[in-house]
Amino acid sequence: MKSNHTPSICHVCKENCGILIQDHGGDIHITGNPRHPISRGFVCLRGKNYGEIYASPHRLRQPLLKKRSSWTEISYEDALSILAYRLDRCRQNHGPQSVVFYKGESLKHQEISQYMSHLAHGFGTPNYITVGSLCHFAMTLGFRLTCGGMPAPDYARIKTAIIWGANPAVALARSAGALKKSLKAGTKLIVIDPSTTNTAKLADYHLSITPGSDGFLALAFIKFAIENRHIASSQALSNGWDDLKKLVSGIPLTDLLKPTGIEENRFWEAASLIFDNLPGWIQTGSGLELQPNGVQTVRAIASLLTILDPEAVTAPMASLLAPLPGMDRYPVMADPIGKIERPLFTANLGQGQGMYLPRAILDDVPYPVRAMLVVGGNPLLTFPNTQTYRRAFEKLDFMAVFDLFMTPTAQMADLVFPAASFLENLELIDYGRMGQPHLGLIRPVASSGMGWPTWKFLFRLAGALGLGNLLPWEDNRDALMHRLSVSGITLDDLLNSPSATVEYQPEKTRKGAWNTPDGKVHYYSRSVEATGNPALPTPDSFRLPYGPDDEFPFWLSTGDRVPCYQHSQFRQSPTCKATMPEPLLDIHTDAASRLGIGDGDRVRLSTRDGSIELCVRLTPEVRPDCLRMTHGWVEANVNEITGLQHLDPLSGFPWMRALPARVDRKTDR
Ligand SMILES: Nc1nc2c(c(=O)[nH]1)N[C@H]1C(S)=C(S)[C@@H](COP(=O)(O)OP(=O)(O)OC[C@H]3O[C@@H](n4cnc5c(=O)[nH]c(N)nc54)[C@H](O)[C@@H]3O)O[C@H]1N2
Ligand SMILES: Nc1nc2c(c(=O)[nH]1)N[C@H]1C(S)=C(S)[C@@H](COP(=O)(O)OP(=O)(O)OC[C@H]3O[C@@H](n4cnc5c(=O)[nH]c(N)nc54)[C@H](O)[C@@H]3O)O[C@H]1N2
Ligand code: SF4
Ligand SMILES: [Mo]
DSSP states (O other): OBOOOEEEEOOSSTTOOEEEEEEETTEEEEEEOTTOTTTTTOOOHHHHTHHHHHTOTTSOOSOEEEETTEEEEOOHHHHHHHHHHHHHHHHHHHOGGGEEEEEOGGGTTSTTHHHHHHHHHHHTOSOEEEGGGTSSHHHHHHHHHHHSSOOOOOTTTOSEEEEESOOHHHHTHHHHHHHHHHHHTTOEEEEEOSSOOTTGGGOSEEEOOOTTOHHHHHHHHHHHHHHHSOOOOOGGGEESHHHHHHHHHTSOHHHHHGGGTOOHHHHHHHHHHHHTSOSEEEEEOHHHHTSTTHHHHHHHHHHHHHHHOTTOOOOOOOOOSOOOTTTTOOOOOOOOTTTTTOHHHHHHHTSOOGGGHHHHHHHOSSSOOOEEEEESOOHHHHSSOHHHHHHHHHHOSEEEEEESSOOHHHHTOSEEEEBOOGGGOOEEEEGGGGTOOEEEEEOOOOOOOOSBOHHHHHHHHHHHTTOTTTSOOSSHHHHHHHHHTTTTOOHHHHHHOTTSEEEOOOOOOOTTOOSSTTSSEESSOHHHHHTTSOSSOOHHHHOOSOOOOSSSOEEEEEOOOOTTOBTTBOTTOHHHHHHSOSOEEEEOHHHHHHTTOOTTOEEEEEETTEEEEEEEEEOSSSOTTEEEEOOOOSTTOGGGSOBSSSOOTTTOOOBOSSEEEEEEEOOOO
C-alpha cells in the first residue's frame, strides 16, 4: 500500500523542519517539504532516516514491570495503575516534593511539554525538572539577566554574525542554511571556537581560542569598542555602563588576551572587521554554557551584543494558546531542589536543578527524593558523573521511564512504559521562539501499534492520579481545539495546510527597548550581586576551578555534536550508525605522534573524575592542546568522567567543556 505525501513536522530536534511522509505499508519514507515556510525542503540525515527508528525491531512493544530483577510484560492499563499508585504512595509517605517529574531533550521544545509541568505542579511537587538543567538555560539566563533575552538573527539588518562556542553547521543544520545564504549576500562571519569546525570553515575570521577563556575575549572586544571606536552604551538605558567601562579600562589589553592565546594582531584584525560592519549579532552555544563559569561568560558576551546592536529585539513572541485549566490552583509547594544553591536558576526557569538530584536522593538534602518519572530522556548517559546518578537511581523506591527503547536509564527502572514515535503523535509547534510567527502541527501519519503518544500517556496518568480536571480531554484534538480558540487559527487550518503550518500576526515588539523589567541593560546586575557573585562579569568570575597541569595536560570538549546522532539517540538506525559505528576521541596529529599514538589506536581517556577507553581519530580540526569526543555512547560513556563538583555558580550547569584531561595509549588494535 502506498500513501500520499502527508505533510508533518520533524520532532527530532528544535529546528522542527517541515517534512513529507509516505507510508509504504509500514516502510516510512521521509523527505523535506519545499512548501514549509522556514525549512523550505531541508531535511537532515537524522530526519530522513527516522523511518528506521519508527520501524526498529528494538522498540518497546509492551509495558514492562521489574520483578526480582527480571522483566514481566503487563497491560497498559495495569502499568498506568501501578505508576499512579506508586507515585501517590510516595507522596503520602514522604510528601509530594519527594516525587520528581523529569523530562528530557526529546520532548523539550514542544508545546505538549506544558502538560507535564502542569501535571507535576497539580500533583503538588515543585520538582518538575528537565534537561534545561544542562541545556540552553544557562545561556538564556545570562542574556536574560543582562539584556532581557537572546535575539533571533535579523539577516535583513545585521552585517556581522559572530558564532561563539557553537557549531550550527552541524547542530542547527537548517538554520545554518539561512546563515550561508546571508554570507553570500555579504554578511561577515566570525567564529570563536577552539576547533576548526564546519562552521569555522565558513568564517571570514576564525579565532581558535584557548578553551575556557571566552569571557576575557568578550571584555577585550568591549574595551576595543570603547577605546578605539568611542562606542558607548546610553547611560540612561543601562545600569552600570560606567562600572563596566571602568572595569575594562583598568585592565591592559594584553592581560585580557593572554588567557585566550589570541595574538594581538589577530585580535585587532577581528575586532576591526566586526566594528567596521555593525550591527552585529552573536549566537552562543554549549561550548560556553557547559563551562563552569558559563553564565558570567555569557553575561560578558551579552554585554558586548548590546554594543554591537542597540536595536536588537530580545522579547519573545507572545503565546497564542489558551492557558490550561487549573493553572491558578496549584497546591502550596515546597521549594524545588537547587533553590538554596542556585536561586536565579530555579526562579527564572520555574524548575528544580537536576544536578542536585543525587544529593536529595542519597543524602536527603534538602529533603528526601524517593520516586522519579523520566519522560523522553536518558539521564544515565547524558547527565554528568554517571556513577553518582547510577547510585542515586538505584536508591530510589520507584522509578518509571516512558521511552521508545530500553535505554540504560530504562534498565534501571521498576516500570518501563512504551512511547509512540512522533509519527504517531499529535502536537503543536510554535516557531515564535525562533522569531518566526508560524504555528505548525505534528500529526499522526503512521501506526506501528507500539506505545502511547505523549498526550495520551499524560492525560491518562492525570486521570489515574485523580487529577483529570487538569487535563480534562479524551483526545489531544479536543485539547488543541480548546487551546487554539484564542488564536484565530483552527485545527482544520493546520490539518489542511500543505506545509502543516499557518502564519499568525505577531504582537508588535518595541525596538530599542530591552526586555528586562525596567527596559534597561544590566551590565551591573543586582540580582547576581544578591547571590554573592560579582555584579559585573569580572575576570575573577571567569576563572576555572582548575586548568590543565602536568597530569591532565589537555583541554577536553565532551559532547560536540555529530550529524548522525541526537545525543544518545539514533544508534538504532543502521544508516546513521554506519556513518560513525563507534565512539572516537579526536586528537591532533602532532599531539598524537608526540604520545606515540596512531590513528585507530585504543587509548585511555582520563580526567580527575575517572577513565574510559576508546579509539582515537587523528584530525587537524582540533588544536594540539585539545581533545574532543561526542556523548551518548554506551560503549564509552564520556559522562563517566565528567564531574558534579564544580557547577556553574549561577546556573548549576555541569563542567563538560574546557575540561582538563589526559590520554594514554593502551594496546594496539
Ligand atoms: N546532530 C545533532 N544536532 C544537535 C544535537 C545533537 O545531539 N545532534 N543536539 C541539539 C542540542 S540539545 C543542543 S543544546 C545543540 C548544541 O549546539 P552547539 O552548541 O552549536 O553544538 P556543539 O557541538 O555542542 O558546539 C559547541 C562548540 O563549542 C566548542 N567549544 C568547546 N569548548 C569551548 C570553549 O571553551 N570555548 C569556545 N568558544 N568554544 C568551545 C566546540 O568546539 C564546539 O564546536 O545542538 C542541537 N543540535
Ligand atoms: N558530556 C556531555 N553530556 C551532555 C551534553 C554535552 O554536550 N556533553 N549535552 C547535554 C545536552 S545540551 C542535552 S540537551 C542532553 C540531552 O540528554 P537527553 O535528554 O537524555 O537526550 P537523549 O539522549 O536524546 O534522550 C532522549 C530519549 O528520549 C527518547 N525519545 C525520543 N522521542 C521520544 C518521544 O517522542 N517520546 C518519548 N517518550 N521518548 C522519546 C529517546 O529514545 C531517548 O532515549 O545531553 C546533555 N549531556
Ligand atoms: S534538522 Fe534534522 S533532525 Fe532537526 S528537525 Fe530538521 S530534519 Fe529533523
Ligand atoms: Mo541541548
